[in-house]
Amino acid sequence: MTTSTSQQELIRFLEDRFACAQACTDCARACALRASLVDPGGTEDQELIRRKGIMCAEVCDATCRMLSEQNSQDEAGLRVQLEWCRTVCLESAHVFDPHPEAEKTAAACRAAARACSEFMATLK
Numbered sequence: 834m835t836t837s838t839s840q841q842e843l844i845r846f847l848e849d850r851f852a853c854a855q856a857c858t859d860c861a862r863a864c865a866l867r868a869s870l871v872d873p874g875g876t877e878d879q880e881l882i883r884r885k886g887i888m889c890a891e892v893c894d895a896t897c898r899m900l901s902e903q904n905s906q907d908e909a910g911l912r913v914q915l916e917w918c919r920t921v922c923l924e925s926a927h928v929f930d931p932h933p934e935a936e937k938t939a940a941a942c943r944a945a946a947r948a949c950s951e952f953m954a955t956l957k
């Protein structure tokens with residue numbers, strides 16, 4: 834029989850996992866939208882924004898898929914994926930920061946990075 838404490842830990846783990854997956858999904862949508870709004874034949878800066886948006890969306894999508902799996906991954910692999918996602922999200926936010934029209938996308942990236950960090954803290 835599962836103790837009340839371990840049930841609470843499991844619920845917290847699943848809630849944190851869901852919050853991270855949701856933040857990654859929101860970030861992926863924002864980055865994909867931002868990438869689609871940039872003219873691919875534009876300036877070097879616009880091309881960097883487009884590429885970073887696409888990459889961030891793909892990494893967030895992969896992280897979300899991994900988080901939705903039924904414990905088939907090992908904790909070390911999950912940590913690597915979360916750290917990669919956190920890093921890419923922070924790098925993307927940094928690229929979006931100088932562009933006022935990308936403020937919401939940068940905020941979504943930071944929220945996903947924060948969610949990844951918070952979820953990693955729950956792993957033992």
